[in-house]
Ligand SMILES: Cc1cc2nc3c(=O)[nH]c(=O)nc-3n(C[C@H](O)[C@H](O)[C@H](O)COP(=O)(O)O)c2cc1C
Ligand code: SF4
């Protein structure tokens with residue numbers, strides 16, 4: 001029995017096959033492990049290390065460099081409030097203060113029920129919707145205090161499940177094809193990645209198979225509306 | 236100003252609700268540029284891009300065609316697209332990734348064909364979940380349509396494209412750090428020389444790294460010709476460019492403008508653009524090209540959005556992001572927040588950057604809170620001088636990458652432009668804006 005599910009491991013192997021060097025898949029696979037567990041559990045790190053062919057310490061050492069890879073548990077919803085320049089000029093620190101009071105935690109903390117982690121974040125490239133935040137990577141902009149309270153309420157009531165997956169789920173669209181050009185016979189990929197997974201439940205396979213196979217995974221995200229609020233509710 | 240005369244090169248589909256779908260893309264000329272490129276020789280495609288004199292849109296403004304021509308001859312060449320967009324107040328690639336992913340893929344395929352890339356990696360900032368989903372979805376569609384993969388659009392050209400998610404680190408926007416990250420390592424910028432990954436890049440192979448917006452211009456350039464692109468703008472600033480306007484303006488947003496024809500005054504005050512300052516307040520200062528850039532004062536608003544003109548005035552157009560501060564903005568607090576960003580994002584390899592940023596942040600915070608002294612303003616300048624000797628622009632390099640030497644920009648700007656205001660903090664023992 002592996003810690004990562006069979007589906008995750010199959011998909012991880014497909015990711016490895018996409019790169020000339022297996023190690024390149026390290027970060028994408030860390031994201032997958034977080035999709036399963038919400039954070040990077042030591043068991044997952046061990047298995048990732050085996051899949052990409054490095055030591056667990058190297059996976060840990062690499063992951064710890066990156067803000068989005070969590071080597072400690074975080075809440076089901078990671079609320080990242082941008083306080084960088086454009087948002088600060090639109091009152092982001094007031095919003096952060098308010099959020100700390102609402103959630104009863106300081107930035108960097110997690111609520112005792114494990115539901116929310118609050119972050120004082122750097123620019124999330126949504127500055128025209130300042131002050132803005134992300135919940136698990138999904139945007140909410142031009143937020144008043146009342147709208148923040150409503151957002152928290154909705155998240156608690158699981159009313160935003162469509163828009164905001166639980167923490168760790170980065171991309172709900174799976175790649176549906178392997179490396180077609182490499183299969184064409186020309187030796188244009190001298191890498192060691194190996195063949196794409198053809199039996200993958202995650203939609204792996206060569207391009208010829210892709211004509212039948214659509215997008216695995218939920219596949220809805222790519223066609224849904226942006227998870228951000230419109231310009232309404234301007235202060 | 237007559238904005239409507241300007242062709243929309245990269246934002247032509249943004250107005251459609253379904254701009255990101257293959258159907259809309261094909262209905263609006265999508266993949267015609269790639270089709271045309273494949274009917275030309277790779278050299279002819281590169282020649283058009285050279286004629287266009289397309290400058291990189293990622294911050295450094297290096298001509299794309301010239302970068303491609305620097306590739307070391309080798310059997311394997313990679314193309315890497317920089318979609319890390321984390322420079323504070325920069326949010327143009329965010330728009331292109333979410334709203335027109337097929338345009339990016341088309342541009343990428345044109346570039347891959349021109350340079351003969353063995354494989355393409357599109358690196359997208361990990362925070363942009365929707366952007367990653369949209370580009371992944373578009374890529375699946377493009378494979379199925381035949382625009383990516385084996386025998387692209389029936390030609391003999393084959394290449395694969397892989398979407399690579401980032402994991403949250405500003406420094407991975409620096410191209411050599413990006414390559415390290417793509418190799419599955421910590422995002423540590425590489426020591427230069429070599430100055431360009433064109434010599435030694437991904438896995439040690441020749442690599443071109445180009446920005447998302449740079450790539451997104453290519454379909455139009457191929458379809459309309461490099462000369463038509465070069466006819467827009469003036470001097471070395473050709474074509475149009477996305478400007479991300481934020482801060483104390485009524486209508487912040489991303490605007491596609493002809494290069495070198497629009498002034499900062501137009502961008503900030505024109506009704507169709509920034510529409511003036513909130514509550515009719517007075518302009519205090521503005522950052523012309525991302526937080527790494529030295530600030531401009533109100534008497535510089537008539538400078539054009541022109542790479543050379545902004546450069547001559549002592550700053551840079553950089554990532555095309557303009558931040559507006561008004562009379563209600565505390566310059567010291569603005570400089571502190573920008574410095575805090577650099578401190579948090581320094582990768583830690585170089586002492587001046589790692590230690591300097593933290594010291595500067597703490598000192599600025601103390602002065603902001605009324606606990607500083609006048610001598611500390613001079614000490615700040617002195618430490619800044621250690622990071623970027625002479626405090627010139629472009630800065631002198633003391634570190635592995637230019638993150639470190641960019642830290643002084645906002646601090647030196649605040650001290651030079653608003654010394655009196657900073658001293659009020661010292662004299663009154665508090666921030667006069669609080
Ligand atoms: C600290 C730092 C951060 C950078 N961040 C980005 C970025 O987010 N996106 C980008 O395209 N270029 C960024 N750059 C510039 C890249 O190093 C590189 O010049 C650019 O991607 C080349 O593409 P272009 O020629 O198409 O502009 C950054 C540079 C530095 C020093
Ligand atoms: S200047 Fe700063 S960010 Fe750049 S390599 Fe040195 S320590 Fe890292």
Ligand code: FES
Pocket residue numbers: 082083084085086087088122123124125126127130132323324325
């Ligand atoms: S400054 Fe807040 S999103 Fe850019």
